[in-house]
Amino acid sequence: MKRIEQVAGAGNGMTRGAARLMLTATMVAVLAACGGGGGGGDAGTPVVGGGGTGGGGTTPVTTPTMTLALSSSTVTANAPATVTASLRTATGAPIPGTVVTFTTAGNLGKFEPASALTNDSGDATVTLSPASATNTGADTITATASVNAANVTATAGFQLTATNVTITSLTSDLALPALPPNGETTLTVALSSSAIGTPVNVSLTSACVIAGRGTLTPASSVTTSTGVATFRFRDNSCGSFQNTDTYQATIAGSAATQSLSLNLGKPSAQSIQSTSNATQTIYLKGSGYTEFANVSFRLVDASGNGVPNQPIDLTANIWSGGLTLDGATQTTVTKNTDNNGDVVVRVNSGTVPTPVRVSATLKGTSISTVSSALSIAVGLPSQLNFSLAQGTINIEGGSRDGTANTYSIIASDRLGNPVPDGTAINFVSEAGQVVNTVFTAKDASGISRATSNFVSSEPRPADGRVTVLAYALGEESFIDQNGNNVYDAGEQFQNLGSVFLDRLYNNHYSNTDQFIKQNDSTGTNVCTNDPNNVLTQPATSLFSFSAYTPYVPNTCDAGQGKAYVRRAVETVFSSSTAGIVWGLKAPDNLRGTCPDKRELIDFGAFGEEPKGSGLYGYYRDANNVVQRSTWLGYSQDEAARPNLRQVAPVGTGVVYSGGASSLSLFFFVSDNNPVAFNPMPAGSKVTATGSDGLTVTVQAGATTPSTSYPTGASIDVKFADTTASGTVYITVTSPSGTGVTFAQNVAKAAVPGTPAACN
Structure with missing residues (x-):
C-alpha cells in the first residue's frame, strides 16, 4: 500500500518513489489572546495561551493529523482502489466517530460512499473508481474532517488508466447434453491477456438465477487479476420452467460481454x-x-x-x-x-x-x-344435545355465604359431535353469584365441556330453591327425514321461543320472571312441542318442554332456525340446622305427646308428584281445604298457592317396641326451612347414642347425598334385659359443623291405645 502524507505549512511539494509515495500534512492552528496590563508580543505574531500580568510568551498548541493511504495509486474501472483516511491526535492516538469527506480536484474519480465515519482505530475507508471507464490522467484526492471546530485535511494523488479488457470465452465443464435436474456445473470466464496482473471485476448471471430457480457461487461477481474468473451454478428445478438457461458474463466499467447457453433437464x-x-x-x-x-x-x-x-x-x-x-x-x-x-x-x-x-x-x-x-x-350446539349438570344439588347456602358449587355444560351439535372450542355459554341465577360466561374446550378425551363456578349469597328465596339457567346461541333441534342435513318444511322440529329464568322451576312463565330474548323482536306464534304430530304424546316426544327447558309461550317464529338453546337446574340452599321429621305422619307405634305437624311445600320427596312434572300438586284454598292443582311451585308474591304437606317432627311422645327387645326408628333428614321440605346439605352426618341400657346403631342414611329431596335414615335400638325405657339422642351435623340433637323417648312395652291417637 502506498502512503501519501502532507504537512500543512511545509510547502506543497511532492516526493514520489517507485513503491512508495508519502506526503505528510500538519495543520497548525494558533490562538491569540489579549491580556490586560502586560505585553504579549508584537501584533500579528502567532501566539497561544492567554495574556495575564506577566511578561508574555507563547505555548505551542498540539493539533490532530490525518494521513491518506491508497491500495493502489493506479485506478481503473476494472480495479477500483481502496482509500483509507487515518485520523490521529498529536500523540498518535486514534480519533474515532468523526466524519471524513472525500473529493477529487478534477472530478475524474468518484467515491463510494462519498463520506465515512472513523472507526475505533480512527480509520475511514471508501472505494475510489473512475468517473468514466475511458478517463485517463491524474487527479488529487482531498479528505476533510472537522475536529474541535477546526478542519483537518490531507491530500493524495492517483493515476487513471483506461480499461481495455475483453472476455475471450465463457465455458462450462458439463460433459452431458443437458444439465441434470438439480445438478451443478462450473462456469469459467477467460479474459484477454491485458487483464493479467490487473484486478478486474467479473459478474455472471442467468435467467434461472434471476427467477430464483438456480444459484451461483460466488453469488454475483468476483475480482481476479489472473485473467480467469470461476463460478459454480446449481440448478433448482429450473428445467420445469424453461428448456435452456443463458449465462451472461460482464466486466465492471467495460462494455465487454460473453454469453453461454446450456440445455436443462426436466425433473422426473x-x-x-x-x-x-x-x-x-x-x-x-x-x-x-x-x-x-x-x-x-x-x-x-x-x-x-x-x-x-x-x-x-x-x-x-x-x-x-x-x-x-x-x-x-x-x-x-x-x-x-x-x-x-x-x-x-x-x-x-x-x-x-x-x-x-x-x-x-x-x-x-x-x-x-x-x-x-x-x-x-355441524358446529352449533343443538337443543337436544345441550346438557347441564350441577356439582352438588343441596349446598349449605341457606344461611352461609360463599358455599361453592359448579355447573357444567356438555355441548354437542345435532349429530352428537363436540361443538367448536370457544363456544360461549351464558349463565344466570336466581340467587347467589354465578360466573356469567364460560367457553367450551375439549378435555383430554375430546369431549366438549364448559364449567361455571358459583357461590351462595343473597338473595335467598324463602323456599331455599334457586334456579340456575345456562343458554347459548345454537339451533332448534329437528329430525332430518331425508338425510340432507338441513331442515325441510314438514319435518318435525322444536320451536323454542324466548327463554326465561324460571324462578319456581315449574315450566310456568309469569310476568314477574326474568325474560331473555335473542333479538330485538320476538315471535308471536304458539310454541308447540310436536308441530307436525309425528310424536303425539308430549311425555314421549323428544321435543317436549319442561322446567329443564324453559320457554315463554307465544314467542316462537314460523320455522326452524337459530335460537338460544337452554337448560335450567334447581339448587337447594339447605339450612345448616336440621329439622328431621317422621314423614307425613308419626309412626303408628308413637304415643303420648303427639308432634305438632309442620305444613311444608313438598317437591316430590314422597314420590307422588315430582315437581315440574306438569301434572298436579296440593294446596290449601281460602277455606283452608286441601285442593289438588295443575300448578306447581311456591311464590310469596303470586296468587297461586303452594303444594303443601303436613309432616311430623321427631322428638315428641314415646315410640313403643310392642314388647320386643329392639325397635327401629326411620325418619327423613330434612333441614328446618319453614316453607319447604328440603334436605340437609350434602355431606351432613347422622350419629346416634342412647341412654343407659340402650344400644343404638345408625343402620342407613348416615351421610346425606346430593339430592333435591330429604332422604331417609334408619336407627336400630336394642334394650338391655333390665331396661324398660330410655332416650335415643339423634345428632345431625352439617358440613360446616353445625349440629342439632333430637331426643326421642323409646319404651320396651306394648303399644297402648290406637294409632289414631297421634295421626
Missing part, C-alpha cells in the same frame, strides 16, 4: 406427498364457524426435491351438501405446482357433516395420493 416426478394441514375440523356452511381449510400436496422427484410447474388434478371423494374445491363442486380442479413443488386447494364445507378426503393426481399419470381426513362438523 416420482410421487405426491400429502403435507399436513393445520385445520382438521371445519363446520357447516352458515354455522358462523370456520367453513374452509387448505389441503396441500407436494410433487417430488426421486431425491425428494419438489418438482415445480406440473399440473395436478384435485378432486374430493364426496361432494355432499354443496362442498367445493376452490369454489367448484362436482368437478376436478387442475392446478400447477409452485417453485417448491407444492399445490394447495381450498375446501369449503357444504350443508352436510361428513369426513372428506382430497385426492391429487399428476395429470396423465398414475402418480396419485389422498389427503388425511378432514372432518366437517
Whole structure:
C-alpha cells in the first residue's frame, strides 16, 4: 500500500518513489489572546495561551493529523482502489466517530460512499473508481474532517488508466447434453491477456438465477487479476420452467460481454406427498364457524426435491351438501405446482357433516395420493344435545355465604359431535353469584365441556330453591327425514321461543320472571312441542318442554332456525340446622305427646308428584281445604298457592317396641326451612347414642347425598334385659359443623291405645 502524507505549512511539494509515495500534512492552528496590563508580543505574531500580568510568551498548541493511504495509486474501472483516511491526535492516538469527506480536484474519480465515519482505530475507508471507464490522467484526492471546530485535511494523488479488457470465452465443464435436474456445473470466464496482473471485476448471471430457480457461487461477481474468473451454478428445478438457461458474463466499467447457453433437464416426478394441514375440523356452511381449510400436496422427484410447474388434478371423494374445491363442486380442479413443488386447494364445507378426503393426481399419470381426513362438523350446539349438570344439588347456602358449587355444560351439535372450542355459554341465577360466561374446550378425551363456578349469597328465596339457567346461541333441534342435513318444511322440529329464568322451576312463565330474548323482536306464534304430530304424546316426544327447558309461550317464529338453546337446574340452599321429621305422619307405634305437624311445600320427596312434572300438586284454598292443582311451585308474591304437606317432627311422645327387645326408628333428614321440605346439605352426618341400657346403631342414611329431596335414615335400638325405657339422642351435623340433637323417648312395652291417637 502506498502512503501519501502532507504537512500543512511545509510547502506543497511532492516526493514520489517507485513503491512508495508519502506526503505528510500538519495543520497548525494558533490562538491569540489579549491580556490586560502586560505585553504579549508584537501584533500579528502567532501566539497561544492567554495574556495575564506577566511578561508574555507563547505555548505551542498540539493539533490532530490525518494521513491518506491508497491500495493502489493506479485506478481503473476494472480495479477500483481502496482509500483509507487515518485520523490521529498529536500523540498518535486514534480519533474515532468523526466524519471524513472525500473529493477529487478534477472530478475524474468518484467515491463510494462519498463520506465515512472513523472507526475505533480512527480509520475511514471508501472505494475510489473512475468517473468514466475511458478517463485517463491524474487527479488529487482531498479528505476533510472537522475536529474541535477546526478542519483537518490531507491530500493524495492517483493515476487513471483506461480499461481495455475483453472476455475471450465463457465455458462450462458439463460433459452431458443437458444439465441434470438439480445438478451443478462450473462456469469459467477467460479474459484477454491485458487483464493479467490487473484486478478486474467479473459478474455472471442467468435467467434461472434471476427467477430464483438456480444459484451461483460466488453469488454475483468476483475480482481476479489472473485473467480467469470461476463460478459454480446449481440448478433448482429450473428445467420445469424453461428448456435452456443463458449465462451472461460482464466486466465492471467495460462494455465487454460473453454469453453461454446450456440445455436443462426436466425433473422426473416420482410421487405426491400429502403435507399436513393445520385445520382438521371445519363446520357447516352458515354455522358462523370456520367453513374452509387448505389441503396441500407436494410433487417430488426421486431425491425428494419438489418438482415445480406440473399440473395436478384435485378432486374430493364426496361432494355432499354443496362442498367445493376452490369454489367448484362436482368437478376436478387442475392446478400447477409452485417453485417448491407444492399445490394447495381450498375446501369449503357444504350443508352436510361428513369426513372428506382430497385426492391429487399428476395429470396423465398414475402418480396419485389422498389427503388425511378432514372432518366437517355441524358446529352449533343443538337443543337436544345441550346438557347441564350441577356439582352438588343441596349446598349449605341457606344461611352461609360463599358455599361453592359448579355447573357444567356438555355441548354437542345435532349429530352428537363436540361443538367448536370457544363456544360461549351464558349463565344466570336466581340467587347467589354465578360466573356469567364460560367457553367450551375439549378435555383430554375430546369431549366438549364448559364449567361455571358459583357461590351462595343473597338473595335467598324463602323456599331455599334457586334456579340456575345456562343458554347459548345454537339451533332448534329437528329430525332430518331425508338425510340432507338441513331442515325441510314438514319435518318435525322444536320451536323454542324466548327463554326465561324460571324462578319456581315449574315450566310456568309469569310476568314477574326474568325474560331473555335473542333479538330485538320476538315471535308471536304458539310454541308447540310436536308441530307436525309425528310424536303425539308430549311425555314421549323428544321435543317436549319442561322446567329443564324453559320457554315463554307465544314467542316462537314460523320455522326452524337459530335460537338460544337452554337448560335450567334447581339448587337447594339447605339450612345448616336440621329439622328431621317422621314423614307425613308419626309412626303408628308413637304415643303420648303427639308432634305438632309442620305444613311444608313438598317437591316430590314422597314420590307422588315430582315437581315440574306438569301434572298436579296440593294446596290449601281460602277455606283452608286441601285442593289438588295443575300448578306447581311456591311464590310469596303470586296468587297461586303452594303444594303443601303436613309432616311430623321427631322428638315428641314415646315410640313403643310392642314388647320386643329392639325397635327401629326411620325418619327423613330434612333441614328446618319453614316453607319447604328440603334436605340437609350434602355431606351432613347422622350419629346416634342412647341412654343407659340402650344400644343404638345408625343402620342407613348416615351421610346425606346430593339430592333435591330429604332422604331417609334408619336407627336400630336394642334394650338391655333390665331396661324398660330410655332416650335415643339423634345428632345431625352439617358440613360446616353445625349440629342439632333430637331426643326421642323409646319404651320396651306394648303399644297402648290406637294409632289414631297421634295421626
